[in-house]
Amino acid sequence: MGQARVRFPVRWEDGGVLVVQVVGRFDADAAAELGALMGRLDATGQSGLVVDFQDAEHCGADGARRFVEAGLDMTAGGGALAVVADAAQQTVLRAAGVDRLPLGVHDDVAAALEEVSGRPADTLGDRDADAGSDSALR
Numbered sequence: 001m002g003q004a005r006v007r008f009p010v011r012w013e014d015g016g017v018l019v020v021q022v023v024g025r026f027d028a029d030a031a032a033e034l035g036a037l038m039g040r041l042d043a044t045g046q047s048g049l050v051v052d053f054q055d056a057e058h059c060g061a062d063g064a065r066r067f068v069e070a071g072l073d074m075t076a077g078g079g080a081l082a083v084v085a086d087a088a089q090q091t092v093l094r095a096a097g098v099d100r101l102p103l104g105v106h107d108d109v110a111a112a113l114e115e116v117s118g119r120p121a122d123t124l125g126d127r128d129a130d131a132g133s134d135s136a137l138r
Contacts, residue, residue, distance in 0.1 A: 006030040006056075008037060015117045017048035019109060022056040031063035035070030038081075042074050049074070050112040053085040053093070064096035071101045082112035 006024035013019055018041065022034070034051070041049060051067075053059055071081050082103040085093055090105050098105050106112040 006033065008034060013050075013113055013117075015048065016046070017050060017113055017116050018046060019050045019052060019113070021052045021054075022059075024056065025058045025060075026053065026056045026063045026067075027058070027060040028062040028066055031066035031070070035066060035073075038070050038074050042077055042079050047078065048080045048116045050082050050084060050109060050116055052109055052112075053083065053089045054109075056085075056089060059085070059089045059092045061092060061096060064092045064098070068093070068097045068100065071098070075102055080116045082106055082115045084109050084112045 006022060006026060009021045009023060011019050020034070020037070022030070024030070026034075038049065051071075071083075074081050080103060081101055083093065083098055083101065083105040084107070085105055086107075090098075093105055103112070103115045106115065
């Protein structure tokens with residue numbers, strides 16, 4: 001089985017929230033990569049994370065289950081995790097148990113950011129020079 005064809009572009013939002021986009025095919029291999037990234041972030045004390053599936057070409061059931069398991073591990077350690085997905089992806093993620101995550105699944109990034117940060121997204125501002133900067137993790 002080949003390596004997952006997926007990328008995880010990231011950007012920091014004000015308040016220390018990291019938004020990770022899932023771009024490409026999200027299967028069990030991709031979920032393992034994302035789970036490892038989430039584990040590394042959790043180990044560094046990163047407490048706010050939004051995972052955005054809107055650019056995923058496919059969200060497989062095995063990948064969704066592994067992602068939910070990693071999310072439950074992260075939130076058990078005190079991390080805040082919200083998920084963004086379209087209707088089809090939400091169906092797969094919900095079947096995998098995403099609703100067990102305390103902050104659940106959202107239709108858009110702004111709502112997820114508000115949930116993670118505990119304040120409306122339009123008040124997040126640009127206090128940090130790096131806020132909104134983009135990079136990619138793979």
